[in-house]
Amino acid sequence: MEFSSNQPIYLQVATWLEQQIMEGKYQAGHKIPGVRDLAVTLIVSTRTVQNAINQLVANDLIVTKRGQGNFVTEDLTKINVIKADKKIAITQKYIDNVMHVAEVNEIPELVAHAIAAYDAQNREA
């Protein structure tokens, strides 16, 4: 895993874990890999992985069952709320960036153009 330099690594691992859950790679109610296995996969210390998991436990996205390991929450609403928040956050970031180079009224056209390009690319693939 590649890490950006300006953020604690455990937060970047937490974001990665969250991403796996949002994409359904780790499904609601299912067990996630053990701390050591995640550490080996991501090449990150077990302490950092544990800190990342603690972060998601605090956000109710992961539940620790004693003696059994860590599970994705069964609460789909919880996952959907975080997904929605994420969509808003990413869109906001895009808007913040694009405002540096474009006028507000140009944005819908730019977005439509980008979506068309994305569709075309995916059709080829």
Next chain:
Amino acid sequence: MLQVNNLHYTKSRHVILRGISFKIPTHRTVALLGENGVGKTTLMRLIAGLIEPNPHSDIMIDGVMGAKIKSKLSYVATLDWANNYDRVSDIVAYFKQGYPDFNEARMDELIKFMRIDRNRRIAKLSTGTIEKLLIALTISRDTAVYLLDEPFGGVDVLARKKIMQSLLHWLPEDATVLISTHYIQEIESLVDDAIILKDGRLLTYQSVENIRQTEGLSLEQYYTQLYIEDNGGRE
């Protein structure tokens, strides 16, 4: 816990270490960083008891000092002591015989994971394979402290990845680990703390996440900044 107190080392009137002190608690992995010739290997050899520090220097592992310290740590720096005709399996046999804490099952798993050929003669091994074998031997003992001196030297990127994964997978949970390396960027996510040496002194001993949180810098950026500051602003 590995404790080093006021460690001085002078060799033929040349001062190499000038009063180094630090305490590494159990279950922490620490990177030992510093430019070439700063005394990283000397520090490892002193801790391992292979060379003697100046008087009034203390090295302690879990309260144990002196010659007994050797049974509390694992350090395999070279295979120079082996015979050229020895095979990997012979080296493993020596370790099994020599160290009561040698964990043969772990060694078997590591040899498989690293794809080391047991029947190969030591003299025929590539630099990368020797490095992998040294790591495997080091972490196959059950000790309190593990010392790894530049485990990534002369090793390609895939072998470095394998070595890092084997450390994460096989080192005992409560191990205290000291790893010297120049691969700062690659080691960063693997370690809890970093010790930075310069001119035989300890510049800092800090948690890596703490550096990111308080300085907003990666370990490599922080290391470079400290060196420049210590040079009075010159690179």
